[in-house]
Amino acid sequence: MTDLNYILETVLLLAAPFIPVIAGLLLRRKFASAEGAPRTGVQKAGRLTGNILLWGGVLGILFMILLLFHFSGKL
Amino acid sequence: MKELRLLLFSLTLALAGSSAFAAGPVAWGLEDYASEFKLFSETKTFDKASWAALPAQEQERELTLARNPAAARLAAVRGWHAAAMRKWNTRELKGYTAGIKEKDLQSAELWLGRAAAAELKKKLELVRAALKKAPAEGLNNDDVLALAPHLTPEAVNDLRAMRAAAALTPGKKTADPKSASTAALEKFSASLPANDPAAVAKFFDGSNARGDAAVNFPGAAQASRAQAGGQAAALKAAPATQVKAKVPAPLPQQKAVEPVKSSAWTSDAYGITIETAQGKQSFRDTRAAEAAIRQMPAASVKKITLYGHGSPGMQLVGPSQFDALYTAELLDGKMAKDGVIQFAGCNTASIGGATLNPAVGISMVARRLLYFSLPYWQDRMDGVPADQAKQQWEKEWDADLARDTSTLVKGAVVCGYRTFGLVPGRLPGLTRVMGNQEATTPGYVAGKKACYRDGQEVAAQ
Numbered sequence: 327m328t329d330l331n332y333i334l335e336t337v338l339l340l341a342a343p344f345i346p347v348i349a350g351l352l353l354r355r356k357f358a359s360a361e362g363a364p365r366t367g368v369q370k371a372g373r374l375t376g377n378i379l380l381w382g383g384v385l386g387i388l389f390m391i392l393l394l395f396h397f398s399g400k401l
Numbered sequence: 402m403k404e405l406r407l408l409l410f411s412l413t414l415a416l417a418g419s420s421a422f423a424a425g426p427v428a429w430g431l432e433d434y435a436s437e438f439k440l441f442s443e444t445k446t447f448d449k450a451s452w453a454a455l456p457a458q459e460q461e462r463e464l465t466l467a468r469n470p471a472a473a474r475l476a477a478v479r480g481w482h483a484a485a486m487r488k489w490n491t492r493e494l495k496g497y498t499a500g501i502k503e504k505d506l507q508s509a510e511l512w513l514g515r516a517a518a519a520e521l522k523k524k525l526e527l528v529r530a531a532l533k534k535a536p537a538e539g540l541n542n543d544d545v546l547a548l549a550p551h552l553t554p555e556a557v558n559d560l561r562a563m564r565a566a567a568a569l570t571p572g573k574k575t576a577d578p579k580s581a582s583t584a585a586l587e588k589f590s591a592s593l594p595a596n597d598p599a600a601v602a603k604f605f606d607g608s609n610a611r612g613d614a615a616v617n618f619p620g621a622a623q624a625s626r627a628q629a630g631g632q633a634a635a636l637k638a639a640p641a642t643q644v645k646a647k648v649p650a651p652l653p654q655q656k657a658v659e660p661v662k663s664s665a666w667t668s669d670a671y672g673i674t675i676e677t678a679q680g681k682q683s684f685r686d687t688r689a690a691e692a693a694i695r696q697m698p699a700a701s702v703k704k705i706t707l708y709g710h711g712s713p714g715m716q717l718v719g720p721s722q723f724d725a726l727y728t729a730e731l732l733d734g735k736m737a738k739d740g741v742i743q744f745a746g747c748n749t750a751s752i753g754g755a756t757l758n759p760a761v762g763i764s765m766v767a768r769r770l771l772y773f774s775l776p777y778w779q780d781r782m783d784g785v786p787a788d789q790a791k792q793q794w795e796k797e798w799d800a801d802l803a804r805d806t807s808t809l810v811k812g813a814v815v816c817g818y819r820t821f822g823l824v825p826g827r828l829p830g831l832t833r834v835m836g837n838q839e840a841t842t843p844g845y846v847a848g849k850k851a852c853y854r855d856g857q858e859v860a861a862q
Binding site: 343 | 747759760763764766767769770771774777778781787788791821823
C-alpha cells in the first residue's frame with residue numbers, strides 16, 4: 327500500500343509541470359477564432375490565459391531539466 | 402587641590418608617554434608581529450636594514466596591511482603541513498615524495514619552526530629511502546615498522562609488493578594483446594579518488610546528494626591486492642599532480658581576492674567568505690578557511706558565507722561537507738552579536754508553508770522528486786522494507802540545515818534557501834562570459850531565503 331501511494335505521488339509530481347502546458351493548449355484551441363474573423367474580448371482573454379499557461383509550463387519543464395542537470399553535478 | 406593637580410600632571414605625562422611609545426619604531430622580528438615579519442621575509446618585501454630605514458608611521462601602516470595576508474599564509478602552510486604529516490596512501494606517497502622540494506621545507510621552517518620542518522624532513526627521507534629500496538631489495542620487518550606511523554597499511558603493502566612486481570617484469574616488453582585495454586583500465590583506476598566515498602560517488606554519477614554514510618570498499622581493495630604486481634603498477638600510475646605536495650604559494654601581499662578568470666564553459670565556483678571588523682576574506686581552500694576561523698578571536702565574525710552545492714541538511718563547499726553539528730563546532734564562540742551564517746546552497750532550509758509562486762512550487766516538486774521519490778525507489782529496489790525507506794526519507798528530504806544550525810549557534814542568524822537557488826553566474830556560457838569559473842561568492846541568487854535565530858524564523862537578511 328505504501329508503494330502504491332508513492333507510485334501515484336511520483337506520477338503526479340512528474341506530471342505536474344505538464345498540466346499547465348496541456349491546459350494552455352486546450353484553452354488556445356477552445357478560444358480560437360474562425361479564420362479571418364476578428365477575435366471577441368472573451369476569445370482574446372481565453373487565448374491570453376492559454377498562452378500564459380502554455381509558455382509558463384514550458385518554462386517550468388525547462389527549469390526542471392536545469393535542476394536535473396544541477397543535481398547531477400553538470401551545472 | 403594639590404593632589405588633584407599632581408594626579409592630572411601624572412596622567413598627562415602617562416598619556417604623552419604612551420602615545421610616544423605607540424608611535425615609536427617597531428624592531429625587526431618583534432614577537433608581537435611574528436607572522437607579518439615572516440611574510441616580509443618570504444616575499445622579500447623588507448629585510449632588517451630596509452625595515453629600519455622606514456619611518457615609524459610607515460612601519461605601522463605596512464604591519465596593518467600585512468596582518469590579514471600573514472594570517473592566511475600561516476593558516477595555509479599549517480594546513481599543508483598537517484596534511485603532509487598524516488599517513489599517506491599510495492597516491493599521496495608518490496605525490497609528496499616527488500613534489501616536496503627543499504624550498505617547501507624552508508617555508509615550513511620559516512612559518513612553523515625548525516621542529517615541524519625537521520619532522521617532515523625525517524618522514525620524507527624515510528619514505529624516499531623505502532621507495533628506493535623496495536623494488537631492489539624489498540622491505541624487511543624493521544622497514545615496515547618504521548614506515549607504519551607515516552603510511553597507510555595499503556601503501557606499505559604496495560611498497561612491499563614492488564619487489565615481487567620487479568621480479569615478474571620481463572627485461573624486454575612482450576606484445577600483449579590486452580595491453581591497450583589494460584593501459585586504459587590503469588588510467589581509469591588511477592583517476593579514481595582513493596579512500597573518499599563521496600568523491601568516488603561524484604566521479605561515477607556526479608551526484609552531490611547526501612545520504613551517503615561513509616562507505617569503504619574492502620572488496621575492491623582485496624581484489625586489487627590479489628593481483629601480483631598490481632600495486633606497483635598503481636604506484637607508477639598514481640599521478641603526482643593530484644596531491645598538493647608543495648607548500649601553497651605565498652599570497653600576493655596587500656591585494657584583495659579577485660575572482661579567477663577562466664575560459665571554461667561550466668562553473669566550479671565555491672568558497673568561504675568571512676567578514677570581520679578587519680575586512681572581508683575569501684577562501685577557495687576550505688582547510689585554510691577553517692584554520693583561519695579557528696585562529697580568529699571570539700565574537701569576531703560578522704558574516705560568513707558558505708557557497709557551493711547544497712542539499713537538505715548538508716552544505717558542500719568544494720570537497721568539504723558542512724552539516725549543522727560541524728558548522729556549529731567550527732563557529733563555536735566565533736560569531737559576533739547578530740552575526741550571520743549564510744548557507745549559499747540549494748535546499749539548505751526546509752520547504753516552509755504553501756505558496757502561490759509557481760517557481761517556488763516547481764522547485765518544491767523537484768525537491769520532493771529528487772530527495773524523496775528517487776532515493777525511496779532506489780532503496781526499494783535494493784530490498785529495503787517500504788516502512789523503513791519511508792521513515793528514512795520522509796525525515797531527510799525536508800531537513801532544515803539553517804534551523805538546526807541556529808539552535809546550536811546561539812544568537813547568530815542562520816540563513817539558507819528553501820528552494821533550489823539559481824545563480825546566473827553558474828550557467829554554462831555565462832560563466833565563460835563573466836570569467837567567474839572559480840568564484841568564491843555567488844553574487845545574485847534566484848531562490849527563496851529563510852533565516853532563523855535560536856530555531857525561530859526571523860526576517861531574511
